[in-house]
Amino acid sequence: MLDHIEEEFPAHTSRPPDAPKALQGIRVVDFSHFIAGPFATMILADMGAEVIKIEPPGRGDDLRRYPPVHSGLKLGAPFLWTNRNKWSVALDLKSPEAVEVARQLIATADVVVENFSTGVMERFGLSYEECCKLKPDIIYCSVSAYGREGPFADRLGFDPIAQVESGFVSMNGYADREGVRALSPVMDISTAMMACNAILGALVARERTGLGQAVEVSLFDNAVLMTGYATMQHLFTGANPQRHGNTSPDTCPSGVFQAEDCAFYINCGNDKIFQRLMSQVIDRPDLAAADVYATGSDRIRRRDDLFAILGAAFAQRPWSHWQMRMRAAGVPCGRLRTVGEAIRSPEARDRGIVTRIPHDTVGWVPNVNSPIRYSRTPIADPIAAPAVGQHTEIVLRDLLGYDDTSLARLTEAGAFGTRMAKTIAEDAKT
Template structure:
């Protein structure tokens, strides 16, 4: 595991030490687990917020066990991907003492994020109304499957369920077979982005009004949005989107072609791009000017014959030849890559998308950066995802002023879990 990391990826380049952080001074108490909630709070952490992740003692976030799990880290790649720049505090929320500690943390927080099943936070006495009594201007974000109220509030949901129920799966794949889900958790990721946007908007609103508020983001609601403009097209026509494989129902030629050495995708989004493709790239100015190919609908009606012409031409030369010509002509194109090829590509290296960062156990660990570039408040330097409860003692000492005796009393009362005698870092003092 990770044997070639030093050869494959450059060391992360630190931000300017004097640069401010976009969310400096914002504290988040994060009860979320799996992907949608944690990815949202990771974005906030990358922007400079202090994120305190509350986890169950010992077990922690269930995402820790998603494969591949590194034997030394005791958690897997998905957890590493979505939990950097956080502090982990392990507390048993089934114990009154553990809940009491959490309430103290909420009292000094700006944001609470949770994505438990509906009713769980109420049972802990940590619902929005309870938290608002602790901190009147708290911003409280709930990420749920189908909302926190109404007939479907009790339903559990994961990314693939949202994909199928929203209609998203029905749109993807080939016409002669069943629709296919996206393997990437696109609904979780986009829901996380929505939740982060909502929290940022609420922070701006609080700055102006002094008022906190409750926020709700639903996986299903977001999944319907992720079907794109297909929903509006359906409302205009009454027709459901049909599966088109790698071609486009709206533009032509758009799809996968085979060069002499590999596959690539082109997307002719308008008539001018098509004309440049045919005249400057393929050398068929006659077809660029042909009336039968003049408009998008014309080309869609003749897709098969047009694809055959292009397929024959592209097979004559390698991808490097066609890429150079299409880039010069302004024709959008891209090589069909594996994930491994993509993260090692010249484009990814140029943008610094994947780097390596220090890790206490492994020496180095990979890091996939956010696609955000601030000129004045750069994203914070990444710190690897924490072990369960790694920061319990530090957070309770530094934020709440607990001393060793109080930590020992909490441990004895079971606040840190029945099998935990004291927080992990307590042994260091």
Template sequence: MLQNLEADFPEHRARPAGAPHALDGVRVIDFSHFIAGPFATMILADMGAEVIKIEAPRGDDFRQYPPVHPDIGQGAPFLWSNRNKRSVALDLKSEAGLRLARELIATADVVVENFSTGVMERLGLDYASCRRDNPALVYCSVSAYGRQGAFADRLGFDPIAQAESGFISMNGYPDREGVRALSPVMDIGTAMMACNAILGALLARGRTGHGQQVEVALFDSAVLMTGYATLQHVFTGEEPRRHGNTSPDTCPSGAFRARDRSFYINCGSDKIFQRLMAQVLERPDLASHPDYASGAARSARREELFAILDEAFGREPWEHWQARMRAAGVPCGLVRTVGEAVRSPEARERALLTRIPHARLGWVPNLALPIRYSATPLADPAPAPTVGQHTREVLQATLGYTADRLDALQAAGAFGPAERPREARGAPA
């Protein structure tokens, strides 16, 4: 497991020494788990916020999503979504642990939570309770269907949001059931929305001096992720149809086969189509043919046009066509596997996947955010923490607790049972 990291991926290049972060001085208390909440707070952490992840003593269940590395007891998905955070393990079922949570919130700029509706109220950690001690607090709740209304009690995960938003119905081939995206696209989209909402609330606080409650729902984000198909439906009354790898809006767009590899082209305009035919395939007769003069005309003749392209592309290897399409300004790209993508020249050029030091493993992989700041570069990545790794450190530095007082809190059960966490024992769940 994790072999060939040094051969396959470059070491992360450190940010300029002394450069500021975009969110220097912002403290986030993160009660979220799984993907949407933690990915949002990781973006904030990458921007330089101090993110304190509050976990139950057993840890976030997402730690055990496979593949789990046996030496650290956490999996690749958790590493992917929790870098640059500090973990504090608190038993919120104990009065001592709950009191510590309240004290930490009182020092915070932002709280993020994605518990089931009603949990934070029962704990006395809801927005109304927290703002009494911290009126400048930005309090972000990420839920499945919102915190109010007839569906507030419903739980939600990414595949359910894909199904109920109509997203699945749009994807796949017309002769079979729609298919979900394997990537948790709704969780990621919701995380980005939550991060944007938090940043907007912090900007507003800078003008007004007041915090506010922020809410982002997975279902709402999923409906947005169906794209402009929603308004197309409202305009026409027709449901989107599944088109496989082709597009209902542009033609020719789809996957084709060169002599050696499959690739994708997207002719999003008449001019691109004309360049494809005249400059790439050397068929100026088709570029100017009235049967192919518009996207609608080409879509009506998609099968015959695709047959022409299939026959032409199959004569030469991908490198031949890539060079010609790049020169002609025709958008194209290989149909890659994930492994090919992260080892591609494009990914290396952008330093997307690198390796970063890890105290126990030597190196772990790190996938960068697609954000480039010129004046406030993102924080250098630190691997996701073990459960409760920073409990004592955070409470000492943030709340001023002494070692003796921390020992007393541990004896009182504030940090959970008096045993080493799973990860410290080196055993996966």
């Protein structure tokens, strides 16, 4: 595992050392776990915010155990993917002493993020109202399944449930079988992006008004948005979207075709692209000018005929031939790739999407870089996801001013759990 990382991926190129960061000086106390919350806070951390991740002692965020787990890292690839550039503080929030530490951290923060089940933060005494008493201008972001109020506030929610209940799954797959979920956690990722946007908007509003606010993003609300314009199409027509496999219900010819050596996708989004495809790529100007193929609606009605013509042509030559011609003609196309092929592709290498970053235990770990590119405030250099509670002592000492006596008192009270208690006790002796 990761044996060939030095051969396959370049080391990360550091940002200019004197360049400012977009969110420099912003502190986030992050109580979230799994994907939607942590991915949102990771984006903030990439932008330069100081993100302090609060985790249960010992076991930490449950996502740490999602496979494959690296024995040297003692965490899994999904956790590494969504928790870079953060500090981990291990607190047992069932302990009043640990809750008090959390309250002190919140009092120094700009943003709080949480995605517990509804009512959990209230039981800890860390509701929005309580946090406002600690920091009146706090921005408090809750990522929930179905909202924090109403008859469904108690429901648990995960990405696949949001996919099926929003109608998203009903749209995807083939007409002769049930809908298919997306394997990628698209609802978690998009909810995280929406939460990050909401937090950034609240920070701008606070800059203008001096006031913080509660922010809420629901996984279900976002999942309905992720059905795209199909929702509005349904409201116009009353019809539900049908499953079309790899073809498009709105444009034609759009879909998967087979070259001599591999499969690829074409997206003919308008009439001009179709005309260029027929006249410049497969040398059929007669079809480009044919009245029966003049509009998208015409072509959709004759999809089978068009696909047969194109399929016969494409099968005669390899992908390299067709890619060159379609690129020259301005026809959007792409080869069907595996994930491994995609991250090792020329496009990915040119954009520096996957790099390697140093790690104290295992030497190097892979990193999937942020797609955000700033010209004046470059994204922060990536630091690998932390071990559980890795920064507990340094955060409490440096940010809150705790001394050995204070740490010993909290240790004795069980605020840090048994593992962290042992570490702090050993440090105090040396």
